[in-house]
Amino acid sequence: MADDALHVEVVSATGSEWEGEAVQVITRTIDGDIGILPRHAPLLAALVPSATEIVTQDGKREVVAVDGGFISVEDNHVAVIAQYAEVAREISEDVAQRELAAAVKLLEEGDNSEETRRRYNMASAQVKAANKASGQGH
Amino acid sequence: MAAGLRELRNRRRSVTSTRKITKAQELIAASRVIKAQQAARAAIPFTREIIRAVSSVSTHAKSDHPLTVTKAERPRRIALVFFTSDRGMNGAFSSNVIKMTARLARRMRDDNVEVVRYSVGRKGTSYLKFRDMEYAEAWDGSSASPTYADAQRVADRLIQEFMLPCEEGGVDEIHAVYTRMESMLTQAPRARRLLPVEVVEGVREVGEGEVFPIYDFEPDAETVLDELMPLYVRSRVWFYMLQSAASQLAMQQRAMKSATDNATQLIDDLTRVENQLRQAQITQEITEIVGGASALEESSGNE
Numbered sequence: 001m002a003d004d005a006l007h008v009e010v011v012s013a014t015g016s017e018w019e020g021e022a023v024q025v026i027t028r029t030i031d032g033d034i035g036i037l038p039r040h041a042p043l044l045a046a047l048v049p050s051a052t053e054i055v056t057q058d059g060k061r062e063v064v065a066v067d068g069g070f071i072s073v074e075d076n077h078v079a080v081i082a083q084y085a086e087v088a089r090e091i092s093e094d095v096a097q098r099e100l101a102a103a104v105k106l107l108e109e110g111d112n113s114e115e116t117r118r119r120y121n122m123a124s125a126q127v128k129a130a131n132k133a134s135g136q137g138h
Numbered sequence: 139m140a141a142g143l144r145e146l147r148n149r150r151r152s153v154t155s156t157r158k159i160t161k162a163q164e165l166i167a168a169s170r171v172i173k174a175q176q177a178a179r180a181a182i183p184f185t186r187e188i189i190r191a192v193s194s195v196s197t198h199a200k201s202d203h204p205l206t207v208t209k210a211e212r213p214r215r216i217a218l219v220f221f222t223s224d225r226g227m228n229g230a231f232s233s234n235v236i237k238m239t240a241r242l243a244r245r246m247r248d249d250n251v252e253v254v255r256y257s258v259g260r261k262g263t264s265y266l267k268f269r270d271m272e273y274a275e276a277w278d279g280s281s282a283s284p285t286y287a288d289a290q291r292v293a294d295r296l297i298q299e300f301m302l303p304c305e306e307g308g309v310d311e312i313h314a315v316y317t318r319m320e321s322m323l324t325q326a327p328r329a330r331r332l333l334p335v336e337v338v339e340g341v342r343e344v345g346e347g348e349v350f351p352i353y354d355f356e357p358d359a360e361t362v363l364d365e366l367m368p369l370y371v372r373s374r375v376w377f378y379m380l381q382s383a384a385s386q387l388a389m390q391q392r393a394m395k396s397a398t399d400n401a402t403q404l405i406d407d408l409t410r411v412e413n414q415l416r417q418a419q420i421t422q423e424i425t426e427i428v429g430g431a432s433a434l435e436e437s438s439g440n441e
Contacts, residue, residue, distance in 0.1 A: 013286040015180030045356030046365040081187045
């Protein structure tokens with residue numbers, strides 16, 4: 001089993017957000033949810049803004065919000081690359097909700113700039129991640 | 139004589155306060171350069187993974203992505219983006235970049251290529267304005283501590299220019315001039331072609347017996363490449379910005395250190411001259427008093 005662990009690295013533009021051994025990674029690609037287990041075939045997939053779940057070897061669940069990007073799997077090495085990524089534990093749900101509401105309001109007002117879409121993507125991913133993280137905590 | 143002394147004293151005072159400023163700037167730069175270096179280091183995994191993914195997708199994708207295709211055998215219009223600082227007091231940082239950009243632009247013009255300039259950093263922009271040179275767009279305010287959003291803004295504008303056909307005002311190639319942080323002691327300006335992407339660059343060495351993994355692509359190679367290419371360009375611009383920021387602060391620290399040293403030297407010299415002058419003045423006064431006293435004595439002895 002020890003040989004069959006996934007080495008997972010979540011990197012954003014500002015640095016490595018999470019790194020460690022895991023038994024499963026669940027994320028959402030353009031085509032839908034995907035789960036990665038050890039010895040997965042080499043894969044490169046484009047992601048949509050989502051909450052990526054990493055199940056560590058001691059059964060803990062790490063949730064990371066990503067604003068898109070892509071995942072690469074190769075030889076039990078998983079890299080999740082996103083421009084912005086944040087570990088759910090560090091996310092304040094209230095702030096994320098407010099940010100999401102602000103972004104939605106801007107979008108509804110017809111502001112369809114790259115900046116606003118980016119804010120919307122990140123905020124929705126953060127809210128999802130925060131929900132997932134708190135949902136399993138109880 | 140007294141006036142000369144006062145002037146010297148004033149000058150020494152002004153040099154002393156200048157030294158205080160340069161010393162403070164040196165310390166500020168020293169603490170910020172560490173942060174800038176950490177930021178540059180932190181971005182390495184991101185850049186590395188993207189380059190790796192790009193090289194593996196492009197070896198598999200059947201069709202070429204617009205960002206990797208050479209648009210014209212002989213480029214007609216080239217965009218030149220260069221990264222200078224917003225503020226001075228950092229030695230030759232900005233002028234090195236400006237000089238290299240000018241050299242590059244001259245060479246391009248010699249080849250009958252139109253040059254479109256993009257300036258990142260206030261110093262570069264004011265250089266262009268002062269010489270009445272045209273530029274397409276200028277960004278500033280982020281040279282010492284860039285954020286990824288800054289890089290994204292610049293990169294997206296450049297991609298947009300590149301995607302436009304040359305006939306409609308687009309550019310055939312994009313080159314960037316930035317300063318690479320080799321170490322704390324050496325920072326050198328570099329010119330690189332940003333677009334079209336040279337895919338061979340950064341391809342991981344495939345060792346003997348190691349096969350390049352055959353990837354599955356979700357949904358397919360072309361879509362992944364579409365998602366990947368803008369990210370790649372942004373990560374390049376982000377890399378250039380971080381490198382330039384760290385170089386800028388390192389050069390500032392060095393420039394301010396030598397300014398402080400020069401000021402110290404100057405203060406020493408001025409103090410010495412000032413003391414000499416004061417001594418000479420005292421000696422002269424004594425001589426005058428002694429001379430005056432003996433003259434009085436002589437005149438009283440004559441009576």
